[in-house]
Amino acid sequence: MAKERARRRAEREQQAALLAAARAAEAERRERREARRRRVTRFLPRRARTGRPDGVLAQRRRRQTVVLALLLVLVNLLVVAFTNTWSPRVLALVVSLLAAPMLHTVLFRRT
Structure with a gap:
């Protein structure tokens, strides 16, 4: 054993x-x-730093930016769906790009 x-x-x-x-x-x-x-x-x-900021304020800012981008894409898709010519489509794209900062301020204003 x-x-x-x-x-x-x-x-x-x-x-x-x-x-x-x-x-x-x-x-x-x-x-x-x-x-x-x-x-x-x-x-x-x-x-200097890798990755993106991950704080609460950065997350809120990203969420607001995504919501605004989706809203503008939706508006442009609706314009494309209901118009037949290119001029209103291009106009809607230009106006949405120029109005994006103002819309961000109006939609996500701090009170």
């Missing part, structure tokens, strides 16, 4: 050693890759 336990323990230790060697090899590869990346990217300019 003791020989069997010793044999099992030796097998477990051998498996653990193989796993440790594999982990060490992977860590070494990862470290070499990171070192290579650092050597190459040290000459590149760093970004």
